Amino acid sequence: MTGAHTSAGTRDTPLALLALPALVFFLIFAVAPLIGVVILSFTSWDGIGEILPNGLESWQMVLADPMTWNALGLTLATMVITWAVQTPLSILLGTFIAGQQRYRAVLAVFYFLPLLLSSAAIAIAFKALLDPNFGLGAGLNLPFLNQDWLGVELAFPVVLAVIAWQFIPFHTLLYQGGVRQIPQQLYEAASIDGASRFRQFIHITLPQLKYTIITSSTLMLVGSLTYFDLVFVMTQGGPGNATRILALDMYIRGFRANQMGAASVIAVILVVLGLGLALGVQRLGGKDKTASQLEGGV
Amino acid sequence: MSEFQLSRRGLLTAGAGLAAAVTLSACSGGSPAASGGSGGAAKASAWAITGQPNEGILKKSLEAFAKRGKGTIESTFFQNDAYKQKIRTAIGAGQAPTLIYGWGGGILKGYVDAGQVVDLTSWVNEDSAWKQSFVASTWGAGTIDGKIYAVPTNNTQPVVMYYNTKLFEQAGAELPKTWDDVLHLTEVFNSKGIAPISLGGGSNWTSMMWLEYLFDRVGGPEVFANIYAGKADAWSDPSALKAYTMIQQLIDANGFVKGFQTITADSNADQALLYTDKAAMLLHGGWAYGAMKSAQPDFVVKRLKVGAFPAVTGGKGDPKNLAGNPANYWSLSAKASAAEQDIAKAWMRDGMFDDATVDAFVASGGVPVATAAKAKIASSADKDFLTFVFDSVNAAPNFQQSWDQALSATQSEAMLNNISQLFSKQIGPEQFASAMNATIGK
Numbered sequence: 001m002t003g004a005h006t007s008a009g010t011r012d013t014p015l016a017l018l019a020l021p022a023l024v025f026f027l028i029f030a031v032a033p034l035i036g037v038v039i040l041s042f043t044s045w046d047g048i049g050e051i052l053p054n055g056l057e058s059w060q061m062v063l064a065d066p067m068t069w070n071a072l073g074l075t076l077a078t079m080v081i082t083w084a085v086q087t088p089l090s091i092l093l094g095t096f097i098a099g100q101q102r103y104r105a106v107l108a109v110f111y112f113l114p115l116l117l118s119s120a121a122i123a124i125a126f127k128a129l130l131d132p133n134f135g136l137g138a139g140l141n142l143p144f145l146n147q148d149w150l151g152v153e154l155a156f157p158v159v160l161a162v163i164a165w166q167f168i169p170f171h172t173l174l175y176q177g178g179v180r181q182i183p184q185q186l187y188e189a190a191s192i193d194g195a196s197r198f199r200q201f202i203h204i205t206l207p208q209l210k211y212t213i214i215t216s217s218t219l220m221l222v223g224s225l226t227y228f229d230l231v232f233v234m235t236q237g238g239p240g241n242a243t244r245i246l247a248l249d250m251y252i253r254g255f256r257a258n259q260m261g262a263a264s265v266i267a268v269i270l271v272v273l274g275l276g277l278a279l280g281v282q283r284l285g286g287k288d289k290t291a292s293q294l295e296g297g298v
Numbered sequence: 299m300s301e302f303q304l305s306r307r308g309l310l311t312a313g314a315g316l317a318a319a320v321t322l323s324a325c326s327g328g329s330p331a332a333s334g335g336s337g338g339a340a341k342a343s344a345w346a347i348t349g350q351p352n353e354g355i356l357k358k359s360l361e362a363f364a365k366r367g368k369g370t371i372e373s374t375f376f377q378n379d380a381y382k383q384k385i386r387t388a389i390g391a392g393q394a395p396t397l398i399y400g401w402g403g404g405i406l407k408g409y410v411d412a413g414q415v416v417d418l419t420s421w422v423n424e425d426s427a428w429k430q431s432f433v434a435s436t437w438g439a440g441t442i443d444g445k446i447y448a449v450p451t452n453n454t455q456p457v458v459m460y461y462n463t464k465l466f467e468q469a470g471a472e473l474p475k476t477w478d479d480v481l482h483l484t485e486v487f488n489s490k491g492i493a494p495i496s497l498g499g500g501s502n503w504t505s506m507m508w509l510e511y512l513f514d515r516v517g518g519p520e521v522f523a524n525i526y527a528g529k530a531d532a533w534s535d536p537s538a539l540k541a542y543t544m545i546q547q548l549i550d551a552n553g554f555v556k557g558f559q560t561i562t563a564d565s566n567a568d569q570a571l572l573y574t575d576k577a578a579m580l581l582h583g584g585w586a587y588g589a590m591k592s593a594q595p596d597f598v599v600k601r602l603k604v605g606a607f608p609a610v611t612g613g614k615g616d617p618k619n620l621a622g623n624p625a626n627y628w629s630l631s632a633k634a635s636a637a638e639q640d641i642a643k644a645w646m647r648d649g650m651f652d653d654a655t656v657d658a659f660v661a662s663g664g665v666p667v668a669t670a671a672k673a674k675i676a677s678s679a680d681k682d683f684l685t686f687v688f689d690s691v692n693a694a695p696n697f698q699q700s701w702d703q704a705l706s707a708t709q710s711e712a713m714l715n716n717i718s719q720l721f722s723k724q725i726g727p728e729q730f731a732s733a734m735n736a737t738i739g740k
Binding site for chain 1: 382383386387389390408409411412414499500502555556557559560561567570571576706707708710711712715718719721722723724725
């Protein structure tokens with residue numbers, strides 16, 4: 001018994017030491033700023049002057065501001081629409097390019113192109129293409145393309161479409177990997193039983209992709225919560241508040257309106273939402289570790 | 299909480315001490331002013347915004363100054379909107395450049411309140427000839443509570459109307475003198491398939507310029523003066539409400555080019571609409587002339603006319619009143635070492651508006667805020683425009699500083715956001731007024 005105990009101890013100590021550097025970085029760059037933000041949310045600070053504690057004033061101000069709720073609504077809409085649009089498309093594309101045929105490999109290369117571009121570059125390019133006066137419509141002489149794409153009505157859906165264009169390749173890549181790991185025997189057995197390719201997809205591919213779906217969904221949901229750069233460059237949150245999502249709202253309050261207290265309140269809300277979401281999605285996956293049917297899987 | 303404040307202050311002091319120590323060791327050559335030209339001289343720094351012609355003129359001026367052996371100033375340029383946030387963060391973090399570029403007014407007041415910029419009053423006043431070499435009215439926006447914290451620089455930039463005369467001839471129309479003319483021209487140009495007015499509404503401060511003038515023409519300078527003074531409900535002054543209604547009428551009449559809310563001024567797409575003959579009118583700052591001149595020299599010579607913002611019939615404001623930027627400004631960071639400050643001061647005294655620099659400003663199509671410019675304007679290739687600007691500025695009973703610079707950052711951000719909603723008709727005049735009234739005093 002004692003022997004077993006010591007051996008466990010000797011195994012644990014170096015492991016804990018190995019985790020130390022990462023832990024220190026995590027404390028300095030994640031936990032410490034987080035605590036700072038929580039403290040700042042109970043103060044009023046213009047960024048250069050004194051930091052003055054003001055109790056719950058910032059919280060009351062932010063929660064009473066219709067702009068916050070508008071931003072929260074837009075962020076939730078971004079999350080839901082992003083997930084609902086990107087997940088099916090990514091699964092289908094991922095399944096498609098998981099095949100070994102050469103033409104699929106060629107197409108895959110094209111699908112992955114947006115992954116190589118930075119968000120700022122994508123935003124600037126789309127902004128130029130969608131310009132109602134000097135954009136694609138004017139260049140190709142196609143008047144129907146001369147819509148007010150980034151105007152009040154269309155700005156939000158257009159931004160979501162560009163986000164989808166940017167991120168579907170990444171999730172496609174995840175699903176491609178997931179599909180390729182599904183044991184071939186399952187499909188062979190199903191074929192012998194006379195299952196159509198559609199039924200194979202529904203009853204084998206989708207259930208086997210469960211953990212890939214959870215990973216991809218977590219990235220999508222938490223990612224869209226903090227989505228910022230592309231929207232910032234493309235619309236600055238405008239026109240009006242049409243695309244002012246929560247992360248952008250936080251930035252504008254903090255660095256344009258110089259209300260660090262109010263911006264910190266939004267930051268705290270974002271952290272709580274993000275953590276809650278990540279935990280929730282992981283829960284959805286269940287704790288049944290033996291669910292995988294991968295060859296060699298536990 | 300007081301503990302928290304203390305620790306932060308302690309941190310800042312430590313940081314400042316460290317910075318001072320580093321700077322001192324860097325210029326370890328005794329008194330920096332005496333250390334002469336080569337190698338040993340300290341370096342000051344300046345941050346400004348990108349965009350020709352000012353960027354190029356500043357670089358040349360600093361290069362010429364470096365050759366005089368009084369030290370060097372390193373310049374870094376940022377895009378306009380990005381700069382406004384970057385500089386504030388830098389100042390807050392104690393990383394400000396020696397020379398801080400700005401627009402005076404409410405933002406400058408924020409720096410003053412935080413003790414981040416140097417009081418220049420006695421230094422400015424000790425050389426009265428130099429002080430008088432600036433257009434006198436421009437010191438105003440750099441003066442907070444009777445003390446001078448910023449030195450005017452660059453061109454005086456009133457906002458004026460730009461007209462594409464080719465399109466006016468094509469439509470057989472006259473340049474507008476009143477607001478009613480503008481509304482009428484909107485119909486005329488729309489019926490010919492020409493966009494009446496170009497506007498980079500995505501930038502919001504561009505839309506703000508329309509309200510600045512409508513406020514003035516309808517109700518006179520007092521309307522905004524009340525807001526600036528923080529009087530309750532000043533944004534719902536009857537004249538202000540009338541101005542909001544008038545602007546929404548113009549929007550309803552398709553006065554602004556299609557998609558104006560998505561056009562940004564940073565890319566100068568709004569100016570491009572005017573000089574590519576797609577839109578007939580543009581309200582823009584004086585800097586647009588130089589920008590259009592470098593983009594299409596032919597246009598400013600052959601097809602451009604400028605004029606004052608039209609009068610409003612029955613309005614109280616003098617049509618000679620102006621809005622815009624009286625000047626740009628340089629402030630000195632309080633965190634800069636004495637050596638760095640001396641270099642910056644030496645440049646402002648001798649280099650900023652030396653003869654060659656004033657020439658360069660005039661040649662680029664601007665009216666620098668140096669009185670020496672007056673003599674040079676008459677012989678300039680752009681004398682029509684320059685004379686117009688010079689005369690307008692001198693004859694203006696009131697020169698309203700741009701609202702987003704005059705107000706505090708908090709008010710300014712709320713204002714630009716609400717203006718964007720007003721122009722995209724997400725809110726009406728009453729909602730705009732009540733949303734803005736809530737920001738008074740912040």
